[in-house]
Amino acid sequence: MVRVGKVFNFAGVVGGMVTHSCRTAGGVFLLLADTIRTMFRYRVRWDQLLEQMYFIGIRSQVVVLTTGAFTGAVFAAQVWFQFKRFGMESAIGPTVSIAMCRELGPVLCSLLLAGRVGAAMAAELSSMKITEQVDALRALGVYPTEYLIVPRFLALVLSAPVLTGMALVTGIGVGYFVAVQIFGVDGAYYWDNTIKYTDRKDVLIALIKAVIFGVIIAAIACHKGMNCPPGTAGVGKTTTEAVVNASLAVLITNFFLTVLLNAVLYSN
Amino acid sequence: MLELINIRKRLGGQEVLRGVNLKVGQGEKVVVIGRSGCGKSVMLKHIMGLLSPDDGTVIFEGTRLTGLGEEAWNPYRRKIGMLFQGAALFDSLSVFENLAFPLREEGEKNEDVLRGKVAEALKIVSLGGTEEKMPAELSGGMKKRAALARAIIRRPDLMLYDEPTTGLDPIVADSINRLILHLGKMFGMASIVVTHDMTSARMVGDRISYLHEGKIYFEGTPEQVDRCEDPLVRDFVRGHAQGIDVTG
Ligand SMILES: Nc1ncnc2c1ncn2[C@@H]1O[C@H](COP(=O)(O)OP(=O)(O)O)[C@@H](O)[C@H]1O
Numbered sequence: 001m002v003r004v005g006k007v008f009n010f011a012g013v014v015g016g017m018v019t020h021s022c023r024t025a026g027g028v029f030l031l032l033a034d035t036i037r038t039m040f041r042y043r044v045r046w047d048q049l050l051e052q053m054y055f056i057g058i059r060s061q062v063v064v065l066t067t068g069a070f071t072g073a074v075f076a077a078q079v080w081f082q083f084k085r086f087g088m089e090s091a092i093g094p095t096v097s098i099a100m101c102r103e104l105g106p107v108l109c110s111l112l113l114a115g116r117v118g119a120a121m122a123a124e125l126s127s128m129k130i131t132e133q134v135d136a137l138r139a140l141g142v143y144p145t146e147y148l149i150v151p152r153f154l155a156l157v158l159s160a161p162v163l164t165g166m167a168l169v170t171g172i173g174v175g176y177f178v179a180v181q182i183f184g185v186d187g188a189y190y191w192d193n194t195i196k197y198t199d200r201k202d203v204l205i206a207l208i209k210a211v212i213f214g215v216i217i218a219a220i221a222c223h224k225g226m227n228c229p230p231g232t233a234g235v236g237k238t239t240t241e242a243v244v245n246a247s248l249a250v251l252i253t254n255f256f257l258t259v260l261l262n263a264v265l266y267s268n
Numbered sequence: 269m270l271e272l273i274n275i276r277k278r279l280g281g282q283e284v285l286r287g288v289n290l291k292v293g294q295g296e297k298v299v300v301i302g303r304s305g306c307g308k309s310v311m312l313k314h315i316m317g318l319l320s321p322d323d324g325t326v327i328f329e330g331t332r333l334t335g336l337g338e339e340a341w342n343p344y345r346r347k348i349g350m351l352f353q354g355a356a357l358f359d360s361l362s363v364f365e366n367l368a369f370p371l372r373e374e375g376e377k378n379e380d381v382l383r384g385k386v387a388e389a390l391k392i393v394s395l396g397g398t399e400e401k402m403p404a405e406l407s408g409g410m411k412k413r414a415a416l417a418r419a420i421i422r423r424p425d426l427m428l429y430d431e432p433t434t435g436l437d438p439i440v441a442d443s444i445n446r447l448i449l450h451l452g453k454m455f456g457m458a459s460i461v462v463t464h465d466m467t468s469a470r471m472v473g474d475r476i477s478y479l480h481e482g483k484i485y486f487e488g489t490p491e492q493v494d495r496c497e498d499p500l501v502r503d504f505v506r507g508h509a510q511g512i513d514v515t516g
């Protein structure tokens with residue numbers, strides 16, 4: 001009897017977790033729909049948008065460029081170690097650039113944005129929420145989605161592809177440097193092959209992924225922030241959860257996007 | 269001008285409001301007293317439309333507000349000012365920007381007009397010259413006064429004060445009480461003052477309502493409250509803990 005009870009209890013816990021996740025996911029989608037509707041209904045607040053663009057777009061550059069550079073470097077090195085055994089040095093350039101465009105650039109860049117920007121959004125919104133600043137905004141007749149969420153959302157969705165593009169360029173450039181200057185691969189040959197085998201579609205994939213990841217991070221971080229439980233402990237918990245959830249969502253979505261974009265872009 | 273009819277609200281699994289009825293006339297000053305955690309802030313948030321009741325109706329200047337959507341509330345919210353318990357100044361904006369915020373939202377763009385109106389509002393609350401300070405640089409009493417200036421800058425018809433004197437020293441508290449009276453006289457605004465400070469309640473109230481277990485338990489003028497023989501009211505008014513289990 002005790003064992004049966006435990007099974008039921010376990011089922012209850014799992015069930016509770018599933019309903020909680022579904023409710024959260026539903027909440028994120030509602031927030032997203034509301035954000036997009038609000039974006040078209042109200043005038044854009046340029047001052048807020050520029051402030052957020054500055055924080056997200058300009059202040060994230062060092063982190064993103066460093067990530068791009070070292071990812072390109074380590075990937076070029078690994079590829080060289082493996083490919084030279086088969087005499088495939090000519091394939092190093094395109095391998096690095098395609099991997100950077102399709103996966104490494106957008107995914108790593110987005111993970112960093114989730115950590116830096118997603119955390120900042122969740123922390124800022126949740127502390128405004130618990131100190132009643134969100135209620136004060138509403139009491140002054142301002143719709144919080146319009147004032148707080150739309151500028152953050154737009155700034156991240158616009159900045160993510162630009163930052164990803166910069167990470168790609170840096171990564172591919174540093175990959176070239178590592179392969180050519182350090183391991184002595186023929187430079188002209190490397191570059192020629194990189195250009196020849198890297199398609200416009202590869203860059204397009206990077207940018208599409210970056211935009212979608214930007215949407216995911218902004219929606220999850222804002223949803224978490226606006227639904228923070230009362231108390232200062234809530235802010236820390238909310239921030240951590242926002243980063244973890246956004247990062248997982250990026251990684252999981254990435255797989256489906258890869259399959260989907262491959263099917264759409266290479267269907268003929 | 270404002271009427272709450274049988275407001276009920278459950279929050280976090282407990283029924284906080286269990287049928288609150290309250291009426292405020294033109295220019296009238298109503299004080300709502302009650303113990304901590306009895307639902308005073310929750311009641312004020314219903315008047316602002318920050319929470320929506322499970323049951324009951326809010327009527328403001330003849331319009332039924334309950335059931336309006338978040339954005340449909342906004343025109344009415346502009347006629348009601350609220351001083352939050354924790355001041356709730358926007359901490360990323362300077363005092364000037366905080367006070368100018370409601371005016372900018374109304375479409376006022378002229379910087380000179382904004383400067384003038386903000387300076388005037390700050391003078392009313394005796395905070396002249398603090399425009400460029402950030403909220404974090406202000407003391408608790410100054411924050412409350414700055415938030416009060418922000419709430420009255422659009423000359424609302426009704427002001428809601430959530431524990432305006434709690435946590436302040438008696439002298440600052442007295443100055444806030446005087447300010448509430450002064451504002452009522454100067455602009456003829458009605459007000460609801462939520463407090464558990466009896467000195468403040470006697471000083472600013474035309475009428476005192478005692479909120480207990482989610483209902484208005486007793487209502488009367490300050491004299492009637494002082495003379496009331498009901499043990500619950502008497503203990504609260506005199507600050508006794510008898511007859512009440514000591515919880516908080
Ligand atoms: N957002 C909320 N979620 C859950 N419970 C809440 C919420 N807001 C208030 N409560 C509960 O409602 C009760 C009344 O709170 P409140 O109105 O803030 O009391 P007070 O009379 O001191 O202002 C408290 O028990 C509080 O825990």
Ligand SMILES: [Mg+2]
Pocket residue numbers: 308309310353430431
């Ligand atoms: Mg309260």
